[in-house]
Amino acid sequence: MKELLRIGLKLEDELFTTVRLATGGVCSLAGLGLDDSEDCKVCVTEGLLLLMHAGYASAEIAVSERDGGLFFSLTGSEEGCAASSDADEISEALLAALAEDALLTRSDGRISCVTFSFGK
Secondary structure, eight states, X not given: OEEEEEEEEEOOHHHHHHHHHHHHHHHHHTTXXXXXXXXXXXXXXXXXXXXXXXXXXXXXXXEEEETTEEEEEEEEEEEOOOOOOXXXXXXXXXXXXXXXXXXXXXXXXXXEEEEEEEOO
């Protein structure tokens, strides 16, 4: 498994565009098509929103090549304010529908890590 990108960031809406651009760049380098790249950017954004709503103030994104595709791991860190939303169900549904092997890891009853794959 070769790591392609690791980013730590504050979970602030203003930074999500930057993360989407970085995700698109990694998808392009890995040879994913436009549709998969767009779906991947949606999944990264939705995963970060889930972590933010779970009460994390920051997160780490790690992207690796695995099994001929990309593997994403989004992990919450640094405590913030929990603000769960009805939109969390939509975020979870989008992840399940768009990504391969989407997994939401819970710790103390809240989502702490989101992992998924693209392009396998």
